[in-house]
Amino acid sequence: MTRDEIVSVLGPVDEAVIADIALTGASLEELQEALAWIDADEALVNEGHAMPSARVAKLIELLEPPEDEPGVPGAME
Template sequence: MTITSKDVIAILGPADETLVAEVIATGATQVELAEALAWVNNDEAMLGEGRRLPTGRVAALVDLLSPDEEEQDK
């Protein structure tokens, strides 16, 4: 089942409409979005658990949710 804007906001918290639309456009599920968020928030722990790097929709979501390197430098 594809994700709705309500689902995205429930998982991510307050989010900009563009990001919500981009997440929905991936065709991801709630489980995939939650996994991507876990990777973004603590990739070292995920690797420590022996998980493989994300692929497919989860990887696309990680890219969407990860802060731009330029923004991190500010």
């Protein structure tokens, strides 16, 4: 995945976040899937979707804000 592809999905984010995502070797589709899980994990489970793959789970871990901090990690303000 290129930097531009990552930014096209996430919007402006910190360069370190972009580098971490790129290092996972994930595809653009996997990044989009990770965001879907972050936005609606219960809904996806209730709809019978398979649990995320290891690579998608890693992306979720990188992107999900800590429970005590709202917002997207690395988001530029």
